[in-house]
Amino acid sequence: KQWYQRRVRGVLFYFPTFCPTSKMKLNIAFPATGCQKLLKIDDEKILSIFYDKRISQEVPADRLGDEWKGYILKITGGNDLQGFCMMQGVLSNTRVRLLFKKGMPNYTEKRKGVRKRKSVRGCIVDSQLSVLDLVVVKKGDNEIPGLTDNTAPRRLGPKRVGKIRKLFALSKEDDVRQYVVHRPLPEKEGRR
Secondary structure (H helix, E strand, C coil), X not given: CCEEEEEECCEEXXXXXXXXXXXXXXXXXXXXXXXXXXXXXXXXXXXXXCCCCECXXXXXXXXXXXXXXXXXXXXXXXXXXXXXXXXXXXXXXCEEEEEECCCCCCCCCCCCCCCEEEEEECCECCCCEEEEEEEEEECCCCCCCCCCCCCCCCCCCCCCHHHHHHHHCCCCCCCHHHHCCCCCCCCXXXXX
């Protein structure tokens, strides 16, 4: 690691230099099964297909390996090496300080009318990211173990009557109470 010096109020601090790294984690989700897979990639050639792409752009995943042939991935976000998240609409590949107010993403208002300046990452992918979030848009020919071969059950279902009817394709005459998804509770020992 390389370090640089910076003097703040008479005190000397050492900070690591930001050198481009070729290590990145790809967090790939497949909404049809509810599963996700984390890939750690060190090869710069593989990662170069994601560079200079924006959030919500689609990328073919053929370079990740033979089993990924035919898959198309959509970029949904990511975090840089210091943990700052990417933000849609900030057309930069660096970190930017923005003034946030009520209604903007990545900010919750603590008091009424308060604005706050926060650091966020731009929406363009580069080598400074540590994690890149992706979603499978189009499934290829092969099954990927841990992602497309098994399904994770939905832990929680919808609560509203209209949404339960829509999920299970029910009519107005059907009893909705039989289709409510309950969370399994562990049995308590002792007094009940």
